[in-house]
Amino acid sequence: MDVKLTLSPLENWIEGLDQPLVISGPCSAESEEQVLETARQLKEHTNIKVLRAGIWKPRTRPGAFEGIGVVGLKWLKKAKEETGLLTAVEVATAEHVELALKFGVDILWVGARTTVNPFAVQEVADALRGYDVPVLVKNPINPDLQLWIGALERINQAGITKLGGIHRGFSPMSGSQYRNDPSWEIPIELKRIIPALPIVCDPSHIAGNRTLIEPISQKAFDMQMNGIMIESHIDPDNALSDAKQQITPKTLAGILDRLIIREPATENVDFELRLKELRSKIDKIDNELLEVMGARMQVAEEIALHKKEHNITILQVNRYEEIMNDRIQKGKNVLLKEEFVKHLYELIHDNSIKRQTEIMNTENKAGETV
Numbered sequence: 001m002d003v004k005l006t007l008s009p010l011e012n013w014i015e016g017l018d019q020p021l022v023i024s025g026p027c028s029a030e031s032e033e034q035v036l037e038t039a040r041q042l043k044e045h046t047n048i049k050v051l052r053a054g055i056w057k058p059r060t061r062p063g064a065f066e067g068i069g070v071v072g073l074k075w076l077k078k079a080k081e082e083t084g085l086l087t088a089v090e091v092a093t094a095e096h097v098e099l100a101l102k103f104g105v106d107i108l109w110v111g112a113r114t115t116v117n118p119f120a121v122q123e124v125a126d127a128l129r130g131y132d133v134p135v136l137v138k139n140p141i142n143p144d145l146q147l148w149i150g151a152l153e154r155i156n157q158a159g160i161t162k163l164g165g166i167h168r169g170f171s172p173m174s175g176s177q178y179r180n181d182p183s184w185e186i187p188i189e190l191k192r193i194i195p196a197l198p199i200v201c202d203p204s205h206i207a208g209n210r211t212l213i214e215p216i217s218q219k220a221f222d223m224q225m226n227g228i229m230i231e232s233h234i235d236p237d238n239a240l241s242d243a244k245q246q247i248t249p250k251t252l253a254g255i256l257d258r259l260i261i262r263e264p265a266t267e268n269v270d271f272e273l274r275l276k277e278l279r280s281k282i283d284k285i286d287n288e289l290l291e292v293m294g295a296r297m298q299v300a301e302e303i304a305l306h307k308k309e310h311n312i313t314i315l316q317v318n319r320y321e322e323i324m325n326d327r328i329q330k331g332k333n334v335l336l337k338e339e340f341v342k343h344l345y346e347l348i349h350d351n352s353i354k355r356q357t358e359i360m361n362t363e364n365k366a367g368e369t370v
């Protein structure tokens with residue numbers, strides 16, 4: 001995929017903005033006292049540089065607290081003047097952009113429910129034209145990388161180069177331990193496609209509860225994310241929105257102290273030598289894996305011809321079930337997780353079926369295209 005964005009590195013965004021970037025503050029601004037006191041406590045217990053607060057809250061159903069509105073921007077401005085913290089808010093319309101910038105908000109973000117809608121993103125992008133403000137774009141609620149990239153492109157084409165992504169997870173399958181499934185492969189793929197794009201992880205929205213915030217934050221840094229955004233509140237249990245996932249500034253300070261920030265690389269020669277040795281082992285094993293998978297596919301092709309001759313369906317549910325159970329069991333014997341083996345065999349089987357479908361419907365017995 002060809003994606004060309006003009007990006008400013010994070011260190012050039014705003015004077016004094018540390019890396020990794022840590023953004024924290026209440027899910028929603030609720031009162032002047034709550035915003036100011038959260039800012040004061042964040043300042044007292046941590047050395048984060050950016051205070052967040054939701055001003056306009058897109059809620060799934062009407063009736064829930066939909067945000068305090070523009071008065072919250074005044075409180076944020078006051079908090080900034082008092083503590084020196086930079087401020088960040090979510091914007092979803094042109095009016096939000098204009099108001100946030102009027103009140104001196106330093107960083108804007110586009111929410112997951114806005115990213116899903118190209119019309120809404122374009123409205124925000126058009127309102128941003130001519131401004132030099134950092135903008136973070138949350139992933140869309142559905143796991144659609146194209147939509148996420150499309151939103152980044154729209155904002156970038158409006159001239160915003162201080163641009164980043166926020167990984168807040170994706171609508172989960174039922175029974176997930178997460179409020180939003182992290183599906184790490186999606187932000188990883190975004191990093192692969194646009195390596196210069198800073199990505200901030202939002203462990204609060206992925207977790208949906210306090211206990212998972214720390215391990216998700218650690219994982220985010222181990223996935224080379226450039227920062228984290230964590231919701232904090234002076235009285236989390238009584239928060240008007242997202243009470244279960246908010247933590248106090250003091251709890252945040254504890255988490256930040258325990259997180260280990262690892263380097264993406266080192267110049268240590270011994271480390272590099274050993275890594276090279278191990279990587280060449282991986283290369284060898286991967287070559288063998290590919291050969292074995294190619295050989296398996298050839299047998300599947302032979303089966304396709306055999307079935308075609310006898311007019312037998314491609315899908316054989318009982319055999320598939322037998323393979324799945326057997327391989328999951330055998331995987332366990334070599335310490336492979338059930339989830340991994342299941343996913344792997346879903347992919348293998350799906351591809352086998354695709355190949356058999358091509359052979360059954362477009363090729364003759366000798367494998368020549370008809």
Ligand SMILES: O=C(O)C(=O)C[C@]1(C(=O)O)C=C[C@@H](O)C=C1
Nearest residue numbers: 300303314315316319320349352
């Ligand atoms: O055993 C078969 O009938 C096959 O075609 C092979 C295979 C497989 O790839 O494992 C593919 C499709 C069937 O649904 C079951 C298994």
